Amino acid sequence: xxxxxxxPTHLIKTRGQQVTLRCSPKSGHDTVSxxxxxxxxxxxxxxxYYEEEERQRGNFPDRFSGHQFPNYSSELNVNALLLGDSALxxxxxxxxxRGVKNIxxxxxxxxxxxx
Amino acid sequence: AQSVAQPEDQVNVAEGNPLTVKCTYSVSGNxxxxxxxxxxxxxxxxxxxxxxxxxxxxxxxxxxxxxNKSQTSFHLKKPSALVSDxxxxxxxxxxxxxxNRLAFGKGNQVVVIP
Numbered sequence: 001x002x003x004x005x006x007x008p009t010h011l012i013k014t015r016g017q018q019v020t021l022r023c024s025p026k027s028g029h030d031t032v033s034x035x036x037x038x039x040x041x042x043x044x045x046x047x048x049y050y051e052e053e054e055r056q057r058g059n060f061p062d063r064f065s066g067h068q069f070p071n072y073s074s075e076l077n078v079n080a081l082l083l084g085d086s087a088l089x090x091x092x093x094x095x096x097x098r099g100v101k102n103i104x105x106x107x108x109x110x111x112x113x114x115x
Numbered sequence: 116a117q118s119v120a121q122p123e124d125q126v127n128v129a130e131g132n133p134l135t136v137k138c139t140y141s142v143s144g145n146x147x148x149x150x151x152x153x154x155x156x157x158x159x160x161x162x163x164x165x166x167x168x169x170x171x172x173x174x175x176x177x178x179x180x181x182x183n184k185s186q187t188s189f190h191l192k193k194p195s196a197l198v199s200d201x202x203x204x205x206x207x208x209x210x211x212x213x214x215n216r217l218a219f220g221k222g223n224q225v226v227v228i229p
Contacts, residue, residue, distance in 0.1 A: 035219075042219030043217075044219075056215065056216055092159075101147070101166055103161055103164060106159040
């Protein structure tokens with residue numbers, strides 16, 4: 001049973017560029033959430049996707065956007081990269097119908113460095 | 116808005132001694148509380164959760180946590196620490212209003228000394 005997988009594992013970009021990160025949820029899961037973990041900090045919620053729609057959004061600018069595909073996998077896109085976007089980006093999957101009792105399972109993350 | 120506080124940056128403990136990692140929370144209504152562990156270059160691994168019921172919750176790898184509503188705390192404990200428990204531990208809260216986002220603390224680095 002595959003867990004949450006993310007790609008790539010590491011990425012180096014320059015300021016102003018655009019980046020796409022990918023996530024495949026745990027088998028059987030239908031909901032994907034994205035978090036940003038800056039160095040020395042806890043993860044911060046970016047947004048959550050279910051049924052190919054953004055359901056909730058944290059305090060992140062519109063430069064951060066996402067998509068969910070029919071197979072439940074998801075992409076996180078960041079435009080006009082800033083140095084402050086350097087972080088570990090974590091994807092978490094869960095089952096929507098379990099509501100607030102669900103457990104989010106995390107992938108290993110993508111380490112993004114913006115130079 | 117919901118939030119958690121993990122007051123200590125680092126917890127040092129000798130192998131075999133009890134381990135405690137502290138967490139306090141702030142949320143409207145009753146909380147759903149979680150502990151995750153993060154090893155170097157790895158994602159977060161789920162340890163345990165409190166939803167309702169018994170205040171003492173047992174989780175993976177011998178960890179447990181005690182929910183205390185009056186003190187708004189959810190401290191993580193392990194009776195006898197192992198060197199392999201050295202990692203970064205995160206407390207998280209989700210409120211019961213149907214909002215599925217998790218609010219994490221800043222994390223505690225646990226160092227178990229052989």
